[in-house]
Amino acid sequence: MALWLEWQIKVYVLMVSLCVEAWTSAATPPNSTLAVFEQWTARHGRIYVNNLEKTKRYEIFLKNLHFIEDFNKAANRSYTVGLNQFSDLTTEEFHARYNGLQPMSRSSNSSAATTFEYQNVTQVPDSINWVDKGVVGSIKNQGSCGSCWAFAAVATVESGLAINGGPMLDLSEQQLVDCSKDNGGCKGGWVEAAFQYIKRDGITSEQNYLYKGVEGDCNSEATLAHKVTIQGHHNIPVDEHLIEMAVAAQPVTANIDTKSVEFRSYSGGVFTGPCGRQNLDHSIVIVGYGRSNSDGLNYWLIKNSWGEQWAEKGYMRIQRNSGIREGVCGINLAASHPIM
Template identity: 30%
Template sequence: MHLEKLALVLSAVIACVLSSKFLDQEWKAWKNKHDKEYNTLHDAMFRRKAWEATWHKVQKHNQLAEQGLSTYRMAMNKFADMTPEERTSRKCFLSNKKSTSQKNVPVQVSSTTLNIPESVDWRDSKCVTRVKDQGFCGSCWAFATVGVFESHHCIKTKELVEFSEQQLVDCDSGNDACCGGLPENAMAYISKHGIMKAKDYEYADKHLACSYKPDNAVTFNLTKYYILPGEENMALSLAFDGPMSVGIDASDDFQLYRDGIYDGECTPEPNHAVIVVGYGTEHDEDADEDIDYWIVRNSWGEDWGENGYVKMRRNVNLCGIATDASSVDMTR
């Protein structure tokens, strides 16, 4: 009996040692991949502990995905050494509920008699710029706004130009620079001042003194900017007019997204602005059902999600995606 107990204890010790060595190797490879360095031993130990918790979370979730119990998978991405509290505190979007400056923004309700295509992807039109990275600045609102203007300008002129997020961060007093903002406010700023090209006003990942030069700004024949209520209106506008900005909840699960159709957890209020560039439907063989989804461009770099994009479940107002949708009307 004592020998059996000793054998069980030894087996547990060996398994623990092997697991520890495996995680050591994984930790080292992850740090190399994401160029992670820590200033102190205490910081390194804290980050390693957070990373291990994320590792176990990701493995557990992906096992469910392999069993057909989830429609998306998670990744040990560049956010993996953050705690869940740190990941969910990366707020850069001020919802309409908190804003009093846009009471006069028109609400556009599209005609429900229009027949929309089964799927749309504005990337096919070559009118969607590359995926960008906002870095540590809470400037998602600027990236979402600029992305909408880039696409709509291209749709009207057939010229794809990258515009300056940094101008909005530095000069748009209607928003709060790296501490968050609202795309409708930024649309109002651009409609009045225009916007410079990115090559003339480069992104700095921080708030600087305003260097706006009116003579270098591109101005637009902007009919209006507007809010879109509900996913049906969003789909109609997207199909016939072009990409739009939306506010979503970038929860802990969302930030660890790898691929598939995201339908994970959300918190009550949107905290992140992104761009919807398309929609579609995919058949889930495990559930034997068709799942509608949005194609969403993020501003966390190409090394996040599906080359910077995420597919989010559609027609269920997932993560409040239909709560703060906005777009623009341009003429040539």
């Protein structure tokens, strides 16, 4: 009976794949897409609860696969897209699981410094890469917890400490998720509120307070062994040149819109959109800037918290000097950095 049921499910999956192939214009031959899907699930460790769920994910995967093929065939692209760990998700599912920013009104944030620290800088280098300088921590993975705000805040504090002569520490995002009560844990939060918490209570190491990817009770005993505090933070005015001045001195956080399929499928090159510029949903860290040798586009180098399987080993180059006040994906709208 079990073998008969398994055979029926295989036939059903095949019928679905053929139906989907009939209305798409993919370059991949129909008889190979199921094999591609099976290879993808094995690589990413996907185990579905039942075959109906697997069939649903296969349909979504096919749509994403065909989008990727069609996009990469087009001429004059400055970036490519590809399969990654998000390729069996819809846009809505992805947004619900892997973002987590809740934008804060800066006008109500009285604890932020009112002057821009680097306003008197007269000259900045043509390019800078803090990763190459050895003061950026490893790429981490927030998982399906909406804790991007915690990862962005922690990354800039780690870098700020190292740039100012301290050790390159691995600090605890989980402490912020559990203990920063002005934030929403895995339901989202604010980088500014994370900075306020670190200023007030300090932050311990990842080793002392391991990341679990779920919100729990604050482990007050672990927080007593805090390693780092900050003096406060600066909010950078909405001005690309001023952000450039700040990044020339240290990595900074920024908020962006990541809801497009192009963004989550990005695999390399200089990302130019499409994406929104107002409804920001994700926090990242700008760890450098430069100019692409292949097409001459200026870019920001951003560090993300979606693991090394995404994009350029966890990093993205996103267009700079685009002529858009808000910046591509709104990257200019809410940049900030800790004051060490």
